[in-house]
Amino acid sequence: MGNMGERALTGNGESRREMMPSWQKEQAEVERVLSGLSRRAAWSGGPPIANVLMARVLAQPDLISLAAGFVEHLSLPVELVERAIEKLFSSRTVALESLQYGTTLGHPRLRRAIWERLCQEDAAVGLRHAGPEQIVITAGSNQLLYLVAEALLDPGDIILCAAPSYFVFLGMIKSFGARSVGVACDHHGMIPDALEDRLAWLERRGELDRVKAIYVASYFDNPTGLSLASERRPALVEVAQRWSRKHRLYIIEDCAYRDLSYYEEEWSSLRSYDATGQYVVMLGSFSKSFSPGLRVGWGLLPPALLDPVLSLKGHHDFGSPNFNQMVMATILEEGWLEEHVARLRSIYRRKLEATLKAVEGMLRPVVAVDYVPPRGGLYVWLQLPEEWDTGVEGPLFQSAVEEGVVYVPGEYCFPEEGEPPRRCCLRVSFAMPDDVSLEKGMARLARAIARCGSAAPR
Amino acid sequence: MGNMGERALTGNGESRREMMPSWQKEQAEVERVLSGLSRRAAWSGGPPIANVLMARVLAQPDLISLAAGFVEHLSLPVELVERAIEKLFSSRTVALESLQYGTTLGHPRLRRAIWERLCQEDAAVGLRHAGPEQIVITAGSNQLLYLVAEALLDPGDIILCAAPSYFVFLGMIKSFGARSVGVACDHHGMIPDALEDRLAWLERRGELDRVKAIYVASYFDNPTGLSLASERRPALVEVAQRWSRKHRLYIIEDCAYRDLSYYEEEWSSLRSYDATGQYVVMLGSFSKSFSPGLRVGWGLLPPALLDPVLSLKGHHDFGSPNFNQMVMATILEEGWLEEHVARLRSIYRRKLEATLKAVEGMLRPVVAVDYVPPRGGLYVWLQLPEEWDTGVEGPLFQSAVEEGVVYVPGEYCFPEEGEPPRRCCLRVSFAMPDDVSLEKGMARLARAIARCGSAAPR
Known part of the structure; x- marks a missing residue:
C-alpha cells in the first residue's frame, strides 16, 4: 500500500474528503458509480486511522510511535x-x-x-x-x-x-x-x-x-x-x-x-x-x-x-x-491468563508512571499541559492550551514527525455531532515503545512542542 | 442454540419467512422495529443453512451427515x-x-x-x-x-x-x-x-x-x-x-x-x-x-x-x-501443503469412487437417478425424476432423517430469480463420514428413497 504513508502525513482519506469542495465530492461519487462500488464502500472511507498510523510506523523504523495501539512486544506470552x-x-x-x-x-x-x-x-x-x-x-x-x-x-x-x-x-x-x-x-x-x-x-x-x-x-x-x-x-x-x-x-x-x-x-x-x-x-x-x-x-x-x-x-x-x-x-x-495479566500490570504500571513523569519533567516546562492521571489502560490524554492544534495538518504534528515521533491527534476522537472536537488534545500510548524509546519519544514530543511554542502556536 | 435443531427440521428461518402470510410478515417487521434492529439484520434472516445443518448433525450424534461441508476429520494435519x-x-x-x-x-x-x-x-x-x-x-x-x-x-x-x-x-x-x-x-x-x-x-x-x-x-x-x-x-x-x-x-x-x-x-x-x-x-x-x-x-x-x-x-x-x-x-x-494435498487427493478420490459406486449399487435399483461423475471436490449432485421433492418440508427429507441421514436439498442451491429451482436434486457430501459411515449413509438414503418411492413421491 504505497499511498498509506502519504495518507498518514497528509491526513486520512476521510478527513481529506470532508475538506473537499463540493464539485470534487460529486466527482468522487461519479467515480464510485463508475467502478460499481456500493455506498457502504464510499462511507467506509479510506483505511481507518489506526491502520494509517500503524502503516506509518512500519514504513519509518526510526520513528517512535506514541500513537499505535500495539501492545508491548517483548512481553507477548x-x-x-x-x-x-x-x-x-x-x-x-x-x-x-x-x-x-x-x-x-x-x-x-x-x-x-x-x-x-x-x-x-x-x-x-x-x-x-x-x-x-x-x-x-x-x-x-x-x-x-x-x-x-x-x-x-x-x-x-x-x-x-x-x-x-x-x-x-x-x-x-x-x-x-x-x-x-x-x-x-x-x-x-x-x-x-x-x-x-x-x-x-x-x-x-x-x-x-x-x-x-x-x-x-x-x-x-x-x-x-x-x-x-x-x-x-x-x-x-x-x-x-x-x-x-x-x-x-x-x-x-x-x-x-x-x-x-x-x-x-x-x-x-x-x-x-x-x-x-x-x-x-x-x-x-x-x-x-x-x-x-x-x-x-x-x-x-x-x-x-x-x-x-x-x-x-x-x-x-x-x-x-x-x-x-x-x-x-x-x-x-x-x-495462565491471570499469571500473564499480573506480569503485564507491573510492566504497564511502570511505563504509565514513566510517561507521567516525562509529562511533568519534559512537557510541563515547555507548555501548560493538563491531564488526569489514569489508573490503568494504555493511554494518557493530554490537553494543551486551547489555541493549540494537534491535527495532522497542523504545525505540531509536522514538527513531531520531523523530530521522529507520532501521537494520535485529539480531533479524531470526537463524534461527528453534538460536542465540538477539542483540537488541543492528543493521545499518547505508552504500550509499544520500550522504556528507552518511551523516554526518547516523550523528549522528542517536548522538542516539537517547544519549537511550535516559540513560533505562533497555530 | 436450543432452537437450531428444530429449525433444521422445520426449515431454516428464511424459508419459513417466505412462506409467511403477509400479516405475519408485517408483524415480523414491527418486531424488528421494536427491537431497534437494522434492515441488514432482517435481510440476513436466520442462520445460514450450512450452520443449521451443521448444528443438526452436532445435536444428533447417530445421524450420518452427507450434508455438512466439514472436511475429513482423521486426515486433519x-x-x-x-x-x-x-x-x-x-x-x-x-x-x-x-x-x-x-x-x-x-x-x-x-x-x-x-x-x-x-x-x-x-x-x-x-x-x-x-x-x-x-x-x-x-x-x-x-x-x-x-x-x-x-x-x-x-x-x-x-x-x-x-x-x-x-x-x-x-x-x-x-x-x-x-x-x-x-x-x-x-x-x-x-x-x-x-x-x-x-x-x-x-x-x-x-x-x-x-x-x-x-x-x-x-x-x-x-x-x-x-x-x-x-x-x-x-x-x-x-x-x-x-x-x-x-x-x-x-x-x-x-x-x-x-x-x-x-x-x-x-x-x-x-x-x-x-x-x-x-x-x-x-x-x-x-x-x-x-x-x-x-x-x-x-x-x-x-x-x-x-x-x-x-x-x-x-x-x-x-x-x-x-x-x-x-x-x-x-x-x-x-x-508441506503439497504433501498434505497429495494425501487428501488419494483419500478423497477413494471416497468419491465409493460414493459413485453406492449411487450405482444402492440408489439406482430404487430410483432413476441421474448425475455427472465429478473429477474432484467434495460433492456429488444427484438428480431424481422431476416429480420428486427433496426439500426439508418434503417426505424424502423427513424419511431420510428418520432413517438417520441428512443431505443438502437442491432447492437451496438456486438463485432467487432467473432459473427455476430444481426441487428434484440433492447434494451429497462425502468428505466428513468415514468409509463405513459413508456406505451406511448411502444405504440409509436408498431406504428413504425406496420408502417414498413406494408411496406417492411428492
Missing part, C-alpha cells in the same frame, strides 16, 4: 502459548477438533471459561439473566462492535458516544452511513445528566427514534485512560431503560481494557446493573491482556440481539478459528 | 501444524511477531507464498497485472466473498450466479438486500451464451446497471462437483468485459476446491484470461485443502477493489490473526 498448544496437542482427539470447523457462536469451552471469569469479576453485584450461552466469540472485540453496529444501524441512525471516544468505533459508525453524536464527559466518564440532556435535545429535533445505542468504554478507556465512576454505572443503565420508547436503547459496554488495572481497583460492570439483561451489550478482548496475534474477543449479548448477531456472523465468517479459541480456552482454564 | 508451530517458535523474534498485531492486508510471507503457488498453477497462461501486493488474507474465503459483496452491493443490486450455486453465497447476497439471478449451466459449467442472454434480458428490463458481478466457482464447484470447461473460461471473461458499460462487471472466481483434483487434471484460472487484471476477483482457501480450524483464505483483487475491500476489512477486524497466517506461510514455504 510466547511460552504460555507454546505450553497451551502442547497441552492441546497432547490429545489427538482435541488436536483434531482444533483444526476442524467450529460453530458460529464459538467454542463451548472458551465461552464457559469467559463466563466463569466474568462471574468472579462481577461478583459484587452479579450478572442476572445471563450465561455462557449468550457469549459470542469474535475476531477481537472489534468484530463484535462491527456485528452489533450492523445489527442495529440503518443509514442515518445514531449512536451516542462519549466525547472523546474510541476513534475506530466512530469510523465504523460512519461506515454504516450512520451518525455518532457526542455526550459530554468529565474526569469520571460520561455524565448521566449530559446523556439525558442529549436525548432530550434529539427528541426536540424529532430524532429520538434514530438513537439505537449508547457506547460506553467503562474501564481505562481509549483515548482518555479514565474509568466510569461507580455511581454513574447504574445511572446510565437507568437512563437507557427510561428512554427506551419505540424501541430498546442499548448500552454497548466496551471492557477491552478491564484487565489492565494497575492499582488493585475494580468496578462492577454496567452489565451487572442491568437487572433484566436486556439493555447492555458487554464486550471484551484478549488482544490487550494476552495476544492480539490470536485475535480473540467476545460479547455477552442481550437475548434479542443474539440471533441477529449470529446470523450476520454466519455470513461474515462461519465462526472464528477453532484453533485460536481452544488455545485461549486452555490459557484461561489453566489460570 | 495435526503433525504438520505441530511442526510448523515448532519451527515458528524456534525463533523468539518470529514467535513474538506471530502474537502481535499484523496489517489489514495480511502477512507479507503468506501473501508471497500464495502468489508463488498461483504462478505455478497458472503457468500455462500466466497472471498478468498481478502480484502479491494485490493479495488480501481473510477469515476463510467466506470473508473475502463477504467483503467483495459489501464493496459492490447496494440493496436491489444483482449478482449473476450459476444455477445451481454455492448456497452460502446466495444467502449472503440476500443479506445485503441484493438479488441473485441465475444463469443456466450444463455439465461443463456456466454457459457463456446463457450468460449473454441473461444480460440481454436484464438490459431489456432496464436492470443492467444493477448487475455488479458474475459468480463462478470454476473448479469442482459446490454443489455439482463440476469444473468450468477450458474454452468457456476466456469466453466468460470476454462477456464480462464486453458488458461492462456504465461500470465494470466483475467476475468473482471461487477457487476454494482447486487443490482437490483427483485425476491429475488442471485448468488455467479465469483470472489468467483477464489480460488487464481489472475484471476477475480470484479467491481461494486453505480450509478444504488444509484446515478449516485455522480459517485462512485469500483473494487476488483487481486494483480498483483493493482499497475498498481493505477499508471494509479494517472496520471488520483490523486484519486476520497474524499467528494463523504465519503458520500457513510456514506450511507453504516448507512444501
